[in-house]
Structures are given as C-alpha cells and as structure tokens.
Amino acid sequence: MSSVSARSHVGSGVVSRWSLRILGLGFLALLLVAPLVIIFFETFKDGIQPPLDAITSPNGLHALKLSLLMVAIAVPLNTVFGVACALLLVRHKWKGNGLIDSVINLPFALSPVVIGLALYLLYSTNGGWFGPTLAEAGLEVLFSVPGMVLASIFVSLPFVVRETVPVLQEIGTEQEQAASTLGANAWQTFWRVTLPAIRWGVAYGVVLTTARVLGEFGAVTIVSGSISGKTETLPLFVSKEFERFSEPGAYGASLVLALLALMTLLAMNLLKRKEDA
Amino acid sequence: MEANPAALPNPVAPRAGIRLPGVGVGLGRGYVVLYLSLMVLIPLAALVDESLSSGVGNFWDQVSSPQAVRSLELTLVASLIVVAINAVFGTIIAWLLVRDEFPGKAAVNAIIDLPFALPTIVASLTLLALYGNESPFGIDIAFTRTAVVVALLFVTLPFVVRAVQPLLIEMDREMEEAAASLGASGFTIFRRIIFPNLIPGLAAGVALAFARALGEFGSVLIFAGGLPDTQVSSVFIRSQVESGNETGAAAVSMVLLLASLLCLAAISLIQRWGSRHERSTGGGLVMPMAGEMPSETAKKEGDDELR
Numbered sequence: 001m002s003s004v005s006a007r008s009h010v011g012s013g014v015v016s017r018w019s020l021r022i023l024g025l026g027f028l029a030l031l032l033v034a035p036l037v038i039i040f041f042e043t044f045k046d047g048i049q050p051p052l053d054a055i056t057s058p059n060g061l062h063a064l065k066l067s068l069l070m071v072a073i074a075v076p077l078n079t080v081f082g083v084a085c086a087l088l089l090v091r092h093k094w095k096g097n098g099l100i101d102s103v104i105n106l107p108f109a110l111s112p113v114v115i116g117l118a119l120y121l122l123y124s125t126n127g128g129w130f131g132p133t134l135a136e137a138g139l140e141v142l143f144s145v146p147g148m149v150l151a152s153i154f155v156s157l158p159f160v161v162r163e164t165v166p167v168l169q170e171i172g173t174e175q176e177q178a179a180s181t182l183g184a185n186a187w188q189t190f191w192r193v194t195l196p197a198i199r200w201g202v203a204y205g206v207v208l209t210t211a212r213v214l215g216e217f218g219a220v221t222i223v224s225g226s227i228s229g230k231t232e233t234l235p236l237f238v239s240k241e242f243e244r245f246s247e248p249g250a251y252g253a254s255l256v257l258a259l260l261a262l263m264t265l266l267a268m269n270l271l272k273r274k275e276d277a
Numbered sequence: 278m279e280a281n282p283a284a285l286p287n288p289v290a291p292r293a294g295i296r297l298p299g300v301g302v303g304l305g306r307g308y309v310v311l312y313l314s315l316m317v318l319i320p321l322a323a324l325v326d327e328s329l330s331s332g333v334g335n336f337w338d339q340v341s342s343p344q345a346v347r348s349l350e351l352t353l354v355a356s357l358i359v360v361a362i363n364a365v366f367g368t369i370i371a372w373l374l375v376r377d378e379f380p381g382k383a384a385v386n387a388i389i390d391l392p393f394a395l396p397t398i399v400a401s402l403t404l405l406a407l408y409g410n411e412s413p414f415g416i417d418i419a420f421t422r423t424a425v426v427v428a429l430l431f432v433t434l435p436f437v438v439r440a441v442q443p444l445l446i447e448m449d450r451e452m453e454e455a456a457a458s459l460g461a462s463g464f465t466i467f468r469r470i471i472f473p474n475l476i477p478g479l480a481a482g483v484a485l486a487f488a489r490a491l492g493e494f495g496s497v498l499i500f501a502g503g504l505p506d507t508q509v510s511s512v513f514i515r516s517q518v519e520s521g522n523e524t525g526a527a528a529v530s531m532v533l534l535l536a537s538l539l540c541l542a543a544i545s546l547i548q549r550w551g552s553r554h555e556r557s558t559g560g561g562l563v564m565p566m567a568g569e570m571p572s573e574t575a576k577k578e579g580d581d582e583l584r
Contacts, residue, residue, distance in 0.1 A: 013463065016463065017377065020369055020372065020373060020377070021373060021377065021379065023366070023369055024366065024369040024370045024372070024373045025373070025385070027366045027369075027370070028370065028385065028388070028389075031427075031430060031431055031434060032388055032389075032391050032392070032431070032434065033388065034407055035400060035403035035404060035406075035407055035431070036388075036391065036395075036403075038403050038406050038407050038413070039399070039403050039406075042403075042406050081308075081309070081312050084305055084308065084309060085309045087305070088302070088305055088306060088309055092302055092306075094306065096306070096310070100309060100310070100313065102541065102545075103313050103317055103318065104313070105541050106317060106321075106537065106538075106541070107317070108485070108488070108489075109485075109488040109489075109492070109537035109538075109540050109541050110492060110533070110534065110537045111491070111492025111493070111494060111510075111511045111514075111530075111533050111537075112492065112494055112495070112511075113492070113494045113511040113512075113514050113515055113530075114324070114492065114511070114514065114530040114533050114534060115320070117324060117514060117518060117523075117526055117527065117530050118320035118321050118323060118324040118530075119320050120518065120523075121320075121323045121324055121326075121327045121523065121527065122319060122320045122323035124523075128323065129319075129323050129326075150316065150320075153316050154316055154317060154320070157316060157317065186301065208393070211393065211394045214396065215394070215395065215396030215397065215398075215399075216396075217396060217397055217398045217494070217495040218397075218494035218495055218511065218515075221515070222515065222518060234396075235396045235397075235398045235399070235495070238396075238398050238399060238402060239398050239498070239499070242402060242499060250402060251402070254398075254399040254402055254403070257395070257396045257399050258395060258399060260394075261391065261394035261395040261396070261399075262394075264394040265387050265388065265390055265391060265394055266387075268387075268390060268394075269387050
C-alpha cells in the first residue's frame, strides 16, 4: 500500500512528529480528559456517602426520574418524525423539501436560551399566543412538564433525520423495488427491507438524541422555572445544588451524567463498528 | 479504486424506492410540516412578534443598550478567537488520528465526541474545579473572559476534527508522493497540496463551531459567570427574562437567530462549493460526527446482497 511510504513525507521528521503529538494530545488532555478525571475526584473526595445521599435525596431522585421521562417522550416522537421526514426528503421530490431541510438544521445552530425564550413567549399565560387558551383548558405548559418536553423535542429534533438521510441515499432503491415486484406493499417493504437496511443509522441518531435530551440545560432552564422536586431535571439539579454550595449533590449528579455520556460514546463507537462489519 | 458511491450513476430512477400511495405521501408531508410548525416555526414566530411588539424603535433601543452591545461584542470576539484556535488544533488532532500511529489512538478518537455527549452544565462545573481558585494546576481563570474562551473551546472542539478527518482519510496520497519525489519539503507539501484539499471541511467545521459558540450557555454559566464583564449574549438574555424584560430578551435573541441563519446559509454555500468532492449530503448540513458514519460499507453491503 502507498500509505506507508506517504507517511514518511509529511510530519516525518522525528521533531515535527513529536511536536504535533505533544500539541494535539496535550490540548486534548487539558481540555477533555482532565475535566472527566476531576469529576471522579471531586465526587468522592469525602467518601462515597455524601454524593450517594445527595443523589438519593427526594429531589435528586425526582430529577433523575424527570430526566428519564423527557427521554421517554421526546426520543420516540423525534425518532418517528426523523425517519418519516428522511424518507420524504430522500425518496419523494417536492418543492418544499429545501425549506424543510433548512428548518431541521435550525436547532443545531440556535442558542438553547433563544429556543427556551421562544417557547416561553408562546406559552406564557400572560399574553402568549397559546398560553391563555391552554390555561383555560386547564393545561399548564410553562413551569411544568409539557413545556420541558417541548424544549427537549426542539433541541434534539435534527439528529435522527440527519443520520438517516445519508444512509437512505446510500442503500439505493434496488432491493425495495425487488420487494415490490414480488408483491410487497409499501408498508411491508418499509418494515422488511428499508428499516433493516437503515437501522444502524437510525440507532446512531437515537443515541445522539438521547444524549442531547439528557444534557439539555439552557432551553429547559427558561421554560421550567427549575422548581426543586417538581420541574428539575438532572442538569438543572446540578446547577441548583451548585448555587446552594452543596458540592456532593452537584458533583454526584454530574458523575451520573458523565457516566451516561461515556455510555453514549461507547454506543456511538459500537454502532460505527456495526456499520463497518 | 472504490469511487465515491454517491458519484456512481444510479441505474434506477430515485423515485422508484418505497412507493407510498399518493394519499400516504400527502399525509406524511402534512405530518412533517405540522410537526415542524408546531415544534419550531410557531415558537420562533412568537419570538419575532415579541421582539417587535413595541415597535422597531424600541427594538433598536433594546439591542443597542450598552449592556446588550457589551454582551454581543464579547460573544462575537470570543467566538472568533475560539474558532481560530480550534481550526489549528482541530486540524492537528485530525492529522494525528488519520496519519499518525500511537498507542491509545482508538480511545482518543472516541473521546473527541465527549463534548457532544457531556451536558454543558457538567462541563462548566468541572472546568471551574480544574481552572478555578482550587485549581490543581494552579491556574485560576474563573469568572474572566479567558474562562469564556476556554468553555467555548471545550464545547466546540469536535466540529473541526470531525469535519477534517474524513477529508484526510479520503485524500489521494499519490499527489503527496509525487511532490515529495520532486523534492518538496514536508511543509511545502502540506501548504500546497494537503491544506487546499482540507479547506471545504475546515470551513464547514469552523462555521458550525462558530454557530455553536455564539449561542452557548450552559458551559459558560458556572465557570465564567454572569458578571458584567463575562456575560455572553445568552446569559444576558436569561438575565433579562428573569428581570421581566421579555422584549429586550427577545430583541437580543433576534440578533442571535439572525446570526444562526447566516451561519447555516454559509455552511450550505460551503458544502455546495465543496461538493466537487461530492459526498452524499442530502443537500443539507452534515453533522461532523456523522462524517464518520462509514458511507462505503452501507453501499457495499447493498451491492453484495444484490449480486
């Protein structure tokens, strides 16, 4: 292979190779690895009991449950939407597709605080477009779970679409055509041919969506009001505990979130390998 | 040998895939448009409406208030510094991951995505522990503008790496070999051959990182705080909401929204311009982390099963 000989040309000098390594890996060590390591240190510096007590306190457990509830609602909704939207974008030409594509990218580029504020203004009972009507119907959106769900959906909306579109383009349509020639209807073709072919791409999108929902802070902080034991997810709990100078709580919950992040990285890696296999 | 799959002529018309009956397509489209409107467009419309609710003059007053201008300036300058640093280090790291061999390379490659997975508030807390007044390294930069830059560096780190990496993997090494055999030095080869090929990825990565940096909130909050001197725009917006000035918050939000739209437009232009490399993009933004999705395998699998 040519790769071996080519490698000897650029960055080949012992000095330049080592200076690149020291620069690049040093940057990573200070910026990524050190923060990860210090969470463990800070959490357990007074033993295992204080962080454990803080996480298992009623407010801590409630925050954990609420975070899982966000995932349980937002992830399936965005997954179904993502697959349907990707299918339409790739397989059915339409003049509105360009616009849909642009709108889907917006949550990537938009500040979570701006997203939170937009929802806040829409559902405010004090002059929002939807707020007063919904309040009359007895539905509290702001400072309550539905608003937090909406914020979670908004911020994590693009992932499944973006991961599914390229896979759909690559699998092509030959097998689907074969299936329909053999008499399968659209629904059967989707379940038996298309979905199995795109499953790892969709799964990758689901992992990213889940991580985003679990970690969301800016948008949720605006719409939830961060009421302890009521509208506090784990990231909000971290922030609140920090403000209260309760380090075991802040670091204990951070450790839980960091472990979830590491599991996310692991899942991302496994899924990439699945695709390679 | 293996040409880019997307560049291969597709023998079948693209419409021949899953054929939903006409009604199904209509329903699907209705669902997608409704979902996007309810979840994204209507809330943003409410934001636009609120920002202009007391007239254009008031909008301008809010945006040009000294505090607002100060926060916008800090956000812009910090974001520019951050993307410049990330462009350099992101390229170096991508280079190490593709062209170098060292023990633990797989783990390094995996941890690059950590900022995507780690909640921003956790990042802020740990950065404070590391580089605050109890710093184990003796570096105390908490609640300064440097802290804003470091926090933004953390959250935007993966973008350039993940955008440049696939281009380095795909790059044809024969040109480099030719240049080397003609006597070009390593640096000349990088400057004249490698770097020009990386520009599309680098530009897209930088634009994404810039958009992300402009709107970042959680990672800055604890580490840099909301002092007048360290208040980025999103922190300023939150403080305006808390003090009941919703119109002011909406006005500054409009500036950020506009900046996001510009970044997205830039990314889309960059990708159209860079699409002589023709990766299968779906005509939209490709997340850098998606860049690692093995594109060749899926295609190969499909072909094999056909044979």
